[in-house]
Amino acid sequence: xxxxxxxxxxxxxxxVVGGAAGFVFSGAPFNAFQWIVEWTQDQYVPGSGAExxxxxxxxxxxxxxxxxxxxxxxxxxxxxxxxxxxCPIGQNLIQQLYHPDRVAxxxxxxxxxxxxxxxxxxxxxxxxxxxxKIAKKIGELRAANKPLSxxxxxxxxAGVSGLLLDRLxxxxxxxxxxxxxxxxxxxxxAVRALYNKEGSLxxxxxxxxxxxxxxxxxxxGWGMMADxxxxxLAWKKSGTRLxxxxxxxxxxxxxxxxxxxxxxxxxxxxxxxxxxHLLFKAGKRSNAANAAAWxxxxxxxxxxxxxxxxTGVPEATLKKIAxxxxxxxxxxxxxxxxxxxxxxxxxEIAAIEGLNSMLGGGTFIETPPTLGAPRYDAAAAxxxxxxxxxxxxxxxxxxxxxxxxxxxxxADPVYRSVFGKELAKKLEQASLVVAFTTLINDTAAYADIxxxxxxxxELPSVDKKTVVAPRYKAMHAGDAIIAIAKKIAGVADSFPxxxxxxxxxxxxxxxRAAGGAPTIPIALFEKYYNxxxxxxxxxxxxxxxxxxxxxxxxxxxxxxxxxxLKSIDEKVYSRNKLWVHMNPETAKKFGKCEGSRVDxxxxxxxxxxxxxxxxxTVAPDTVAVPLGFGHRHYTAYGEDKGVNxxxxxxxxxxxxxxxxxxxxxxxxxx
Amino acid sequence: xxTMKRKWGMAIDLDKCTGCGACSIACMQENNLPMFTDDxxxxxxxxxxxxxxxxxxxxxDKKFGDVETAFIPKMCQQCEGNDPKNPKPxxxxxxxxxxxxxxxxGVVSQIWSRxxxxxxxxxxxxxxxxxxxWWKPDYxxxxxxxxxxxxxxxxxxxxxxxxxxxxxxxxxxxxxxAKGVKDINAVLYTPSCASACPTGAIIFGDLNDQASEVSRLxxxxxxxxxxxxxxxxxxxxxxxxxxxxxxPNPKVYYLSSKQWIKDMQKFK
Numbered sequence: 001x002x003x004x005x006x007x008x009x010x011x012x013x014x015x016v017v018g019g020a021a022g023f024v025f026s027g028a029p030f031n032a033f034q035w036i037v038e039w040t041q042d043q044y045v046p047g048s049g050a051e052x053x054x055x056x057x058x059x060x061x062x063x064x065x066x067x068x069x070x071x072x073x074x075x076x077x078x079x080x081x082x083x084x085x086x087c088p089i090g091q092n093l094i095q096q097l098y099h100p101d102r103v104a105x106x107x108x109x110x111x112x113x114x115x116x117x118x119x120x121x122x123x124x125x126x127x128x129x130x131x132x133k134i135a136k137k138i139g140e141l142r143a144a145n146k147p148l149s150x151x152x153x154x155x156x157x158a159g160v161s162g163l164l165l166d167r168l169x170x171x172x173x174x175x176x177x178x179x180x181x182x183x184x185x186x187x188x189x190a191v192r193a194l195y196n197k198e199g200s201l202x203x204x205x206x207x208x209x210x211x212x213x214x215x216x217x218x219x220x221g222w223g224m225m226a227d228x229x230x231x232x233l234a235w236k237k238s239g240t241r242l243x244x245x246x247x248x249x250x251x252x253x254x255x256x257x258x259x260x261x262x263x264x265x266x267x268x269x270x271x272x273x274x275x276x277h278l279l280f281k282a283g284k285r286s287n288a289a290n291a292a293a294w295x296x297x298x299x300x301x302x303x304x305x306x307x308x309x310x311t312g313v314p315e316a317t318l319k320k321i322a323x324x325x326x327x328x329x330x331x332x333x334x335x336x337x338x339x340x341x342x343x344x345x346x347x348e349i350a351a352i353e354g355l356n357s358m359l360g361g362g363t364f365i366e367t368p369p370t371l372g373a374p375r376y377d378a379a380a381a382x383x384x385x386x387x388x389x390x391x392x393x394x395x396x397x398x399x400x401x402x403x404x405x406x407x408x409x410x411a412d413p414v415y416r417s418v419f420g421k422e423l424a425k426k427l428e429q430a431s432l433v434v435a436f437t438t439l440i441n442d443t444a445a446y447a448d449i450x451x452x453x454x455x456x457x458e459l460p461s462v463d464k465k466t467v468v469a470p471r472y473k474a475m476h477a478g479d480a481i482i483a484i485a486k487k488i489a490g491v492a493d494s495f496p497x498x499x500x501x502x503x504x505x506x507x508x509x510x511x512r513a514a515g516g517a518p519t520i521p522i523a524l525f526e527k528y529y530n531x532x533x534x535x536x537x538x539x540x541x542x543x544x545x546x547x548x549x550x551x552x553x554x555x556x557x558x559x560x561x562x563x564x565l566k567s568i569d570e571k572v573y574s575r576n577k578l579w580v581h582m583n584p585e586t587a588k589k590f591g592k593c594e595g596s597r598v599d600x601x602x603x604x605x606x607x608x609x610x611x612x613x614x615x616x617t618v619a620p621d622t623v624a625v626p627l628g629f630g631h632r633h634y635t636a637y638g639e640d641k642g643v644n645x646x647x648x649x650x651x652x653x654x655x656x657x658x659x660x661x662x663x664x665x666x667x668x669x670x
Numbered sequence: 671x672x673t674m675k676r677k678w679g680m681a682i683d684l685d686k687c688t689g690c691g692a693c694s695i696a697c698m699q700e701n702n703l704p705m706f707t708d709d710x711x712x713x714x715x716x717x718x719x720x721x722x723x724x725x726x727x728x729x730x731d732k733k734f735g736d737v738e739t740a741f742i743p744k745m746c747q748q749c750e751g752n753d754p755k756n757p758k759p760x761x762x763x764x765x766x767x768x769x770x771x772x773x774x775x776g777v778v779s780q781i782w783s784r785x786x787x788x789x790x791x792x793x794x795x796x797x798x799x800x801x802x803x804w805w806k807p808d809y810x811x812x813x814x815x816x817x818x819x820x821x822x823x824x825x826x827x828x829x830x831x832x833x834x835x836x837x838x839x840x841x842x843x844x845x846x847x848a849k850g851v852k853d854i855n856a857v858l859y860t861p862s863c864a865s866a867c868p869t870g871a872i873i874f875g876d877l878n879d880q881a882s883e884v885s886r887l888x889x890x891x892x893x894x895x896x897x898x899x900x901x902x903x904x905x906x907x908x909x910x911x912x913x914x915x916x917x918p919n920p921k922v923y924y925l926s927s928k929q930w931i932k933d934m935q936k937f938k
């Protein structure tokens with residue numbers, strides 16, 4: 001067949017048209033556009049891989065929810081379901097795992113203390129070098145008969161690694177192991193004073209039909225969030241009444257059956273005793289061992305008129321609460337003001353337990369897991385026996401004693417304690433500060449050696465497998481402590497555990513014990529009425545400062561995770577401004593309006609500047625300030641955002657718990 | 671448009687919401703939302719689910735002691751317009767490049783890469799549910815390892831929005847297809863916010879299915895929709911108004927026993 005020029009053009013043209021049509025309909029141009037967009041914008045494309053779901057355990061709190069983790073290849077991309085409740089902290093596990101500022105390797109201080117400058121010790125020998133160094137220093141102190149200069153601070157949820165650290169320091173011959181205060185920590189000192197037992201106060205929420213909460217923000221981080229969420233649903237079902245006493249209309253107050261506004265913040269203990277007074281009059285009797293002495297105080301000092309004067313709660317309301325408590329079948333009163341960070345004095349917990357002792361006692365003692373006492377050698381035993389001890393962390397910080405070696409385990413006391421600055425000075429003077437942490441925080445900034453620890457997803461789960469292999473050179477704090485202990489002569493005997501998991505098994509699960517009849521620490525109540533009325537009526541500092549929290553940030557731990565910042569209300573923190581909440585009446589009195597810039601000044605000093613948000617959710621003459629902001633060192637996401645009100649908060653140390661009762665501070669605006 | 675095979679909707683019980691923020695964080699993780707070092711700038715931050723804290727403290731007759739606080743989780747309300755057979759959400763009809771549309775499951779979709787960034791949809795959205803990427807999305811270092819391949823990372827200068835996690839819907843649909851089930855009515859899924867809610871306040875389901883919990887809740891006497899006052903009108907009046915005017919008709923229902931939250935939805 002002859003192909004002339006025309007045919008050739010037809011075929012060629014057809015091929016071109018067909019090819020072009022095929023090309024267009026193949027979708028290739030669309031893909032090309034996509035590539036061009038990705039390329040010109042330098043767009044990141046997440047890698048693909050096989051999808052699977054693995055089980056892990058969230059270690060954020062003792063509730064230990066089992067979570068299902070969605071994996072793409074070896075990467076964890078999502079926390080899916082959570083058996084046991086779940087909470088925003090659990091949803092943050094992926095961000096914790098992949099945080100770019102995580103401590104990757106054992107690090108040594110490179111700059112001045114507090115500057116957070118470190119050099120990473122890369123290489124397999126890094127851990128050995130660090131462990132040797134710490135063990136050597138402790139060995140020297142023990143040889144020089146100075147074991148008392150070793151101290152340790154555990155985080156509120158350090159768990160068994162906290163027990164191991166406690167064991168290490170005690171076996172060396174020092175009793176100086178302290179824990180950051182939390183809801184359990186606050187009540188454990190009170191339990192010792194009231195019941196002469198070890199453990200913290202537990203509340204029988206399941207059995208109760210009437211719950212009277214004294215500023216315990218039950219659904220905003222108080223206790224274990226997952227547990228409290230379940231209680232909320234159970235109470236709605238069973239018709240359990242929750243009565244929330246609070247100086248601020250928090251979400252807990254609005255979720256409660258009834259909110260009892262407390263016009264004078266910080267007077268919860270007085271209110272409890274006023275209610276006890278009315279209960280006694282109505283015929284209820286306390287089962288306390290020293291009921292007579294306790295009743296005498298309540299009947300003499302806390303008459304309804306006197307209580308109404310200090311608390312601002314009308315007598316009729318007191319009567320109404322007392323009547324409701326009389327009618328209830330199983331009422332309980334809940335102590336521990338606050339959400340994630342709880343601040344209560346032993347006096348206040350005792351006053352509320354006094355109330356419970358008249359109501360049939362809905363409380364019990366939660367006994368923690370324990371590893372028992374270590375094996376003391378002769379020197380350690382003698383040293384511990386003669387040592388001066390402090391009741392709690394804040395008393396320890398405030399003491400003049402110098403410490404040479406300080407361990408910080410999963411804690412940030414420089415940020416969280418009201419004595420943060422004093423602690424920072426102490427850490428500056430110490431010759432060796434060791435921090436076990438995942439991120440450099442305000443406390444780790446003062447460390448000489450930083451040891452990287454793992455997050456929940458890198459820990460062995462139910463089936464003993466880890467979801468993600470420990471990243472970099474991270475090791476669980478428990479394993480690191482065991483490694484250090486094994487290198488110290490005389491201490492190694494107290495550590496018969498090969499690994500952290502052996503210690504977890506040995507510590508057991510803890511349990512519950514009945515409280516029995518309490519002995520109210522009467523001595524604390526002497527002159528209390530006068531002290532508190534004087535504080536409430538302080539005219540030099542005419543306003544009360546109380547804290548509040550955003551659940552996903554809590555007491556500051558969540559701020560390093562970028563997604564938490566995205567979810568908070570703009571009247572809490574927005575564009576470098578921290579907002580304090582104030583009643584419009586108060587603002588009018590002090591000539592402030594929405595958005596006014598103010599500094600807060602207490603006897604201890606001044607913080608600022610913060611912005612004023614006018615809202616009737618806060619009691620008049622009260623300023624509510626968000627907690628969790630104002631870190632100096634806490635990754636690029638968490639630092640230099642807002643102010644830390646703890647710097648000016650009340651520093652009266654509770655003699656029993658040894659911790660500051662910072663909740664209620666008198667301030668003025670400047 | 672043919673009749674919808676599914677009509678995915680949501681019912682959020684505000685009486686059960688504690689404002690913990692788990693829904694919001696789960697949403698951001700699922701949808702690869704950007705992570706800037708300061709995302710507290712609320713008008714500019716890129717987030718699909720806004721956890722709004724509301725109080726009735728502006729009411730002049732209220733004083734300290736009788737005010738209340740609540741949280742309203744607000745995401746795309748997945749509007750369908752007046753006619754479910756021809757869904758016309760306010761955002762869809764204004765898009766010049768068909769980057770947003772309504773599928774046969776009732777979800778208002780958005781294709782990140784097709785958007786040209788004109789922001790008409792953002793302006794027309796009555797719920798401020800759409801967000802604009804003013805900057806190139808940022809994920810510092812190893813944060814990239816937590817990104818899901820199911821949701822593409824958006825470009826700078828485009829509008830993105832909540833799609834009821836429709837990528838999960840597609841994933842579940844494909845999973846069913848692999849098992850030989852071709853009927854999409856058999857496919858079930860849950861968006862990330864609903865599965866993360868610790869108190870079960872967010873209920874998700876098919877509004878076409880009269881037996882589903884979400885349908886039951888949507889008819890509850892506590893139910894209301896965000897700023898959708900036509901719902902309070904008598905049935906006849908509602909029909910008359912719908913014939914002469916467009917209404918967004920969202921598929922997200924809220925439930926509250928508090929009258930002030932419902933009153934807040936009306937202009938005074």
